[in-house]
Amino acid sequence: MPHIDLENDAPGIFSLFAYRPETAGPMTELAETLLRGPSTLSRGERELIATYVSDLNGCEFCASSHAAFAAAQLPEGGRLAAQFRADPDAAAVSGKLKALLRVAEAVQRGGPQVRPDDIQAARDAGATDLELHDTVLIAAAFCMYNRYVDGLGTTVPDDPAAYEAAAELIVNHGYTAVTRASG
Template identity: 65%
Template sequence: MAHIDLGVDEREFPGITGPMTFRPETAKPLNELAEVLLRGPHTLSPGERELIAAYVSGLNECRFCCASHSAFAAAQLDGGASLVDHVRADPDGAPISAKLRALLRIAEAVQQDGRKVTTDLVDAARAEGATDLEIHDTVLIAAAFCMYNRYVDGLGTLAPDNAERYEQSARRIVAVGYVNSLTAA
């Protein structure tokens, strides 16, 4: 049960959806940020950007966000859930591009402490073909998901155990995006 009364049935509005329903005026900019970072025009695919979000959420041990964004990434990547699981468990051994692997290292550094992003990490990503935009947005995705994860966990919201719930959310996000996701629930 959430730490505060969100005014909704948590089984119907688990994880971040409960707090976003509670404060729609803050939900709007948070969803707009997610839309731009994870779905907007970019050289990284939406699946790759969702994978960064899932990876950081896993490092933060945020069950809801990790399960959600793992499902969102799986729905948009050719390797599906098995690829996402492999990346989360062993990014160095997973069958992903060297560029994405380098960006995940940057995301992991951000998750630990933004000051752990070093020139060596950035140079390594550039050496694998990462652009300044990709590096910037990786840092921002990782930082944003540290915030989203703490928002969800800080309010003690429900994280369903049913994988189908996350897959259903993935279908909705892929179809309508973050900005329209609450009205399409």
């Protein structure tokens, strides 16, 4: 049960966006830019970064949501997303993505935890400065999103179909559609 009366029954961050649409707009625009905007990282790869950080933060709603969003946008689909959540180090992702995940993990622990050798390892694996920038910002943003969702005790669906339905909305219409649907 949420810690405050959100005046709606939507799960997770969707309930928070419906409760306070004036903050939802900038938050969904940031997610749209980071996870769906132009990038040399695929949308699915960026969703995996969001999933990873959310898992590290223990945010079940966001980790499950973004794993579903990744599954819907990766050629390997749900199989890779499930493998990734179970064991990111053993998942069949590129060396570059694995190196970027190490950077994201350091950000999740705290910005000063990102060391020059983390950055160099990602560069050695082929990461560009833009990919490093976006990885750090995705990780930082998801620390905020995760704490927002869990800090207000939002509800978490048990049914995987709820995450698949949200994935369909996000994949087909983008993150800003969430604020249009909830506002």
